[in-house]
Amino acid sequence: MTVEAPVFEEAPPQVEPARGPMDWARKNLFNNWYNSLLTLALAALVIWALVALLRGLLSAEYEIIRANLRLFMIGEFPADQLWRPWAATYCFAVMLGMVGGSIAAGARDRASEAGLPYVRTTLRQVVIRFWPILALIAVILSFTTTVTPTLLTIGALVVGLGSYYLGRVLPRAVRRWTWLIAVVLIAASYISLAGFGGVGWQGWGGLQLNLFLTFAGLLVAFPFGLLLAMGRRSSLPVIRTISVGYIELVRGVPLITVLIAGAFAIGFIIPRDIRPGFVTRMLIAIIAFEAAYIAEVVRGGLQAVPRGQVEAAQAVGLAPWKTMRLIVLPQALRATIPAMVGQFISLFKDTTLVAVLGITELLEATFVVNSQTAYLGKGLFVVTLSFAALIFWVGCYTMSRESRRLERKLGVGER
Amino acid sequence: MTVTDYSDATRATGDAIIELVGVDKFFGNFQALKDINMRVGQQEVVVVIGPSGGGKSTLIRCINRLEKHDAGRLVVDGIELSDDVRNIQEVRRETGMVFQQFNLFPHLTVLDNVTLAPRQVRKLPKKDAEALAMQTLTRVKIPEQARKYPGQLSGGQQQRVAIARALAMQPKVMLFDEPTSALDPEMIKEVLDVMVELGRGGMTMVVVTHEMGFARAVANRVVFMAEGEIVEVGTPEHFFTDPQEVRTKLFLSQIL
Numbered sequence: 086m087t088v089e090a091p092v093f094e095e096a097p098p099q100v101e102p103a104r105g106p107m108d109w110a111r112k113n114l115f116n117n118w119y120n121s122l123l124t125l126a127l128a129a130l131v132i133w134a135l136v137a138l139l140r141g142l143l144s145a146e147y148e149i150i151r152a153n154l155r156l157f158m159i160g161e162f163p164a165d166q167l168w169r170p171w172a173a174t175y176c177f178a179v180m181l182g183m184v185g186g187s188i189a190a191g192a193r194d195r196a197s198e199a200g201l202p203y204v205r206t207t208l209r210q211v212v213i214r215f216w217p218i219l220a221l222i223a224v225i226l227s228f229t230t231t232v233t234p235t236l237l238t239i240g241a242l243v244v245g246l247g248s249y250y251l252g253r254v255l256p257r258a259v260r261r262w263t264w265l266i267a268v269v270l271i272a273a274s275y276i277s278l279a280g281f282g283g284v285g286w287q288g289w290g291g292l293q294l295n296l297f298l299t300f301a302g303l304l305v306a307f308p309f310g311l312l313l314a315m316g317r318r319s320s321l322p323v324i325r326t327i328s329v330g331y332i333e334l335v336r337g338v339p340l341i342t343v344l345i346a347g348a349f350a351i352g353f354i355i356p357r358d359i360r361p362g363f364v365t366r367m368l369i370a371i372i373a374f375e376a377a378y379i380a381e382v383v384r385g386g387l388q389a390v391p392r393g394q395v396e397a398a399q400a401v402g403l404a405p406w407k408t409m410r411l412i413v414l415p416q417a418l419r420a421t422i423p424a425m426v427g428q429f430i431s432l433f434k435d436t437t438l439v440a441v442l443g444i445t446e447l448l449e450a451t452f453v454v455n456s457q458t459a460y461l462g463k464g465l466f467v468v469t470l471s472f473a474a475l476i477f478w479v480g481c482y483t484m485s486r487e488s489r490r491l492e493r494k495l496g497v498g499e500r
Numbered sequence: 501m502t503v504t505d506y507s508d509a510t511r512a513t514g515d516a517i518i519e520l521v522g523v524d525k526f527f528g529n530f531q532a533l534k535d536i537n538m539r540v541g542q543q544e545v546v547v548v549i550g551p552s553g554g555g556k557s558t559l560i561r562c563i564n565r566l567e568k569h570d571a572g573r574l575v576v577d578g579i580e581l582s583d584d585v586r587n588i589q590e591v592r593r594e595t596g597m598v599f600q601q602f603n604l605f606p607h608l609t610v611l612d613n614v615t616l617a618p619r620q621v622r623k624l625p626k627k628d629a630e631a632l633a634m635q636t637l638t639r640v641k642i643p644e645q646a647r648k649y650p651g652q653l654s655g656g657q658q659q660r661v662a663i664a665r666a667l668a669m670q671p672k673v674m675l676f677d678e679p680t681s682a683l684d685p686e687m688i689k690e691v692l693d694v695m696v697e698l699g700r701g702g703m704t705m706v707v708v709t710h711e712m713g714f715a716r717a718v719a720n721r722v723v724f725m726a727e728g729e730i731v732e733v734g735t736p737e738h739f740f741t742d743p744q745e746v747r748t749k750l751f752l753s754q755i756l
Contacts, residue, residue: 198609198647199652200648201652391601393601393603394603396566396599396603397597397599397603397604397662397665399564399566400564400566400595400596400597400599400666401592401596401597401617401621401666402589402593402617403621404589404621407620411620412605415607416605416606416607419607
């Protein structure tokens with residue numbers, strides 16, 4: 086079969102070939118007198134801002150960060166107990182490495198069983214994936230005064246990497262228990278911080294406290310949020326009303342209100358001798374607050390599971406709670422991962438609000454150091470706040486990158 | 501009109517395993533089923549046809565209580581469906597169902613889809629459940645797909661997995677709700693072939709479908725439903741050669 090080429094009466098319209106950036110600029114930035122004026126003005130503004138920023142960064146006094154780095158990282162943790170945060174860091178390095186390794190091995194095995202191609206992640210890809218975090222670690226280490234933290238950090242990275250490979254080569258029977266190993270390691274990290282004469286979370290501060298409040302807050306709030314979400318869909322009016330009432334009440338109030346209410350209401354209600362400290366009260370308030378938000382996230386996931394899934398489970402005789410546990414929840418929770426990461430990001434930033442009760446988390450720490458006599462009146466707020474901002478930005482940016490990556494991955498092949 | 505075995509919905513061939521007496525079903529003010537009386541005998545294959553919105557799907561969804569009937573009696577294998585949850589579970593264990601949209605569990609492999617109910621409901625050990633699953637997958641001719649996920653299979657393959665999933669519970673009755681309606685034309689045959697074999701193998705089946713070729717091959721009776729009522733009942737031959745009611749003739753002229 087032959088296809089005759091279409092014959093044009095007139096020549097097809099000529100597309101002008103691009104002639105490089107100069108041509109583009111002339112067409113888009115300088116095509117008439119007022120656009121040219123705007124372009125020049127904005128260019129001047131941008132250049133001025135960049136120069137100012139660069140000059141600020143170069144001439145700033147970083148002594149304030151160098152001197153207070155420990156306060157920013159771990160608050161007022163006793164200086165002779167520094168091995169404790171490091172021990173905890175190593176526990177986390179092992180934990181993250183092993184969990185990551187066993188997840189990778191699981192994906193590899195599932196792919197090979199299903200006959201799908203599996204592409205192994207290379208170290209280079211991991212570095213590209215987490216470059217903001219690695220860069221941040223380098224920046225922080227550049228403010229240390231001795232070589233020990235750098236060596237210990239490199240050690241932790243190596244241990245983490247080793248654990249990753251260990252997690253990958255573990256036999257399947259052992260891999261099934263990785264979650265238990267993770268739980269044990271998390272417990273071990275807490276014991277190494279607080280146990281045997283250490284400091285419990287009541288005395289924590291700095292970035293360590295922000296991370297603790299975020300992880301512990303979300304982890305504990307999750308089951309409550311799950312229950313609230315299921316309660317909201319319950320056919321029993323009492324449970325449904327209570328769930329909806331709680332969710333809407335909490336979601337209608339700013340977090341800071343809940344924090345203050347938590348701090349003082351708990352103080353009033355609970356008798357003095359068993360009254361929890363401020364950090365614990367904050368944690369309780371955060372959990373109460375996050376549970377409502379998680380409930381709404383999970384509800385979205387539950388609604389994303391088609392009705393037919395439940396019907397198919399019912400038709401084969403699965404009991405309602407098994408239908409929920411084996412069919413609905415796995416699909417619903419998978420659908421909520423991106424939104425949960427979003428929740429994580431916003432809580433990480435919101436943990437700075439506990440500063441209203443005088444708790445020295447990272448942001449508050451970067452604020453109060455400016456009233457130390459050496460730096461008083463020097464106007465170094467910009468320096469210290471930028472440092473805090475960088476840490477928060479890297480954390481949130483990394484999470485949001487990972488979330489987008491997960492979204493892409495879950496969108497393909499799994500459904 | 502002479503009453504024969506085949507033109508009376510309440511006369512099953514042999515012992516009745518499904519029995520509907522005066523069943524009504526409402527969705528709000530809309531009556532989806534109007535006074536349905538019907539019996540299905542052991543090893544009988546009943547094909548239900550009729551225009552959409554006529555109550556066919558509602559009828560078979562009531563049989564395993566995916567829909568609750570509002571009036572009348574509904575008995576499956578000697579168990580009357582009521583609000584008693586144990587009875588409902590019992591009936592669901594005895595009836596397999598195949599849906600138009602397959603409704604496979606996308607997060608589980610084919611093998612896990614099929615072994616789920618035997619393990620969770622029948623409490624079979626993993627090994628036995630997997631052996632049984634491979635047996636049923638062989639019966640629907642796709643044992644080699646056991647380790648794949650539903651999303652990797654074609655529509656026809658997915659529907660056959662859905663049939664295997666239902667068969668793995670070793671049900672006494674199989675319900676099919678338009679099993680080939682969501683399939684591309686070239687895949688309909690592979691599913692119908694499995695269903696024909698099932699019917700010839702003695703499975704009791706109630707099938708909502710417009711595949712009259714299937715009805716001719718294995719159906720003992722065809723039930724024509726419209727507007728929530730059973731309009732006409734007969735052998736497949738009767739519907740091909742001698743439909744009585746005006747609505748039946750009109751409908752058949754549209755699908756044949």
